[in-house]
Amino acid sequence: MQNPSKQIRLLIRQIHQSFLEVLTSELAAFNITGPQLLVLRCLKREPQRMSDISKQLGLSNSTVSGIVDRLEENGYVRRVRDEKDRRVVLVNFGKKFEEICKEVPILQDNYFDGLLSGMTEEEVHTIIRSLQLLAGHLTEKLEEKKK
Numbered sequence: 554m555q556n557p558s559k560q561i562r563l564l565i566r567q568i569h570q571s572f573l574e575v576l577t578s579e580l581a582a583f584n585i586t587g588p589q590l591l592v593l594r595c596l597k598r599e600p601q602r603m604s605d606i607s608k609q610l611g612l613s614n615s616t617v618s619g620i621v622d623r624l625e626e627n628g629y630v631r632r633v634r635d636e637k638d639r640r641v642v643l644v645n646f647g648k649k650f651e652e653i654c655k656e657v658p659i660l661q662d663n664y665f666d667g668l669l670s671g672m673t674e675e676e677v678h679t680i681i682r683s684l685q686l687l688a689g690h691l692t693e694k695l696e697e698k699k700k
Contacts, residue, residue, distance in 0.1 A: 561687075579659050584627060592620050593629065593650060600633060600643035629653075 573587070580590060595606045607617045621644055624630040628649035635641035654660045658667070669677050 576659055579657050583653050583657065585624075585629065585653075588620050589624050589629070592617060592624065592644075593646070596630070596644065596646060600645040602641060602643060606644065 576587065576590070580586070585593075591610055592606055595601060595609045603614055603617055603621065606621075607614045610617065621630060621632070625632060625647070628647045630644050630650065631647045633643050633645050635643055658664055672680075
């Protein structure tokens with residue numbers, strides 16, 4: 554039997570690669586890149602300041618600004634002034650993004666339902682519990698390193 558940590562590492566890499574391939578192939582037709590999708594996901598259906606998006610993604614304001622520029626050029630987002638404070642510029646979804654959300658399965662909230670459809674409820678719960686355990690353990694390790 555393989556070393557468990559090596560198996561976990563290989564499985565995570567395989568899942569990550571497969572997910573990226575699906576994501577890239579589905580978004581290529583709409584000229585959306587991975588980083589652009591990350592910005593779109595940050596919006597969570599509500600306008601956000603550029604600085605908030607930068608913090609969420611751990612990217613510089615200039616990097617996020619460049620990504621938003623390209624998204625705006627393609628009609629996926631738009632910049633709007635905050636009604637309460639006209640100095641603040643918010644990023645919001647554009648009409649084109651709303652349209653493609655209906656067409657691209659991976660952008661829909663229920664995307665994973667289709668992936669899990671052949672599994673029993675118990676198998677799904679086992680996956681969830683295992684991922685929660687791994688995520689919790691990794692978070693603990695990160696916190697320990699920060700101390």
